[in-house]
Amino acid sequence: MSHRDGGLQGARTRRLIRDALIELVEERGFGDVTVGSVAKRALINRATFYRYYQDKYALVEEIFQEVISELPAELSPAGRISVQDRIVGWELLFDHVDRHHRLYAALLGRRGDPWFAARLRERCVDLARDRLRNVHGDIAPQAGGGMPAGELELVFAANLTLGAITWWLEHDRPLSARQMAEAVVRFATRGYFGALGLDVLPPGA
Structure with a gap:
């Protein structure tokens, strides 16, 4: 301390x-x-x-506590929101990272601190969990025990966030915060195959 x-x-x-x-x-x-x-x-x-x-x-x-405290409240709004509102929220996130790009690049990069990356991942999961609760209420455990329903998906979402931020920083922020936001929302909305424009066969086809 x-x-x-x-x-x-x-x-x-x-x-x-x-x-x-x-x-x-x-x-x-x-x-x-x-x-x-x-x-x-x-x-x-x-x-x-x-x-x-x-x-x-x-x-x-x-450092972690200070930069996280600056994350905009709009990143986890209550209720269901439109795609455009999602893009605005993600743009705020990338604007935040841009303001602290040197710090994030140092601590999230190959020479950085795994602890910082792990804490940031936890924070992303917490934000996503709060968002899910705002929409669906408390997350119930899966039948037969185990992790709560949707928990694995929250981890996927956190890894998507960290991966996007790390790529952006490692490539010296080649896209604007808005373009990054649009790319993340497109991927999150359409999924891997949809975002890449690949055909997906329906189950059992």
């Missing part, structure tokens, strides 16, 4: 620490980043780092 000194100096120090972490992850990968290297890059001593964070994982936890 981080300790937050108040005032502009504390905010400036945390920003220096965060920027140093991102730079080092880009250069050498999260696994090789140490508290000492972050402190050196941020031009502070280790004691100052520990004044704010227990370790590098606590730093990533704070």
Whole structure:
């Protein structure tokens, strides 16, 4: 858990620490980043780092909590919504990622932190689950026990979200946030075969 000194100096120090972490992850990968290297890059001593964070994982936890808190509420609206409204919601998500593209690229990329990716996936599942509850109410367990109905589909949706975000960042955001939103909604609405324009035989054909 981080300790937050108040005032502009504390905010400036945390920003220096965060920027140093991102730079080092880009250069050498999260696994090789140490508290000492972050402190050196941020031009502070280790004691100052520990004044704010227990370790590098606590730093990533704070980053995660802050960026997730900025996700627009429109991403999980109540009730059924139109395709166009879905596109607007996804566009807000990609706009959010675009604003923090360097941070997301560092922590979700090949040199990033698997913990960050896992937490983001969990958050995507939570958002999708809230959306499902808004439409259908509480999700009931499957007959005979096991995971709740629809849970596997929520995981599929979360992996689609992370995959789309990661591809977008790894390719230096070649499409606009709107184009990414339209592509994701098209895939989610039509499914794999439909989105690719492939013929699908009906069951039993």
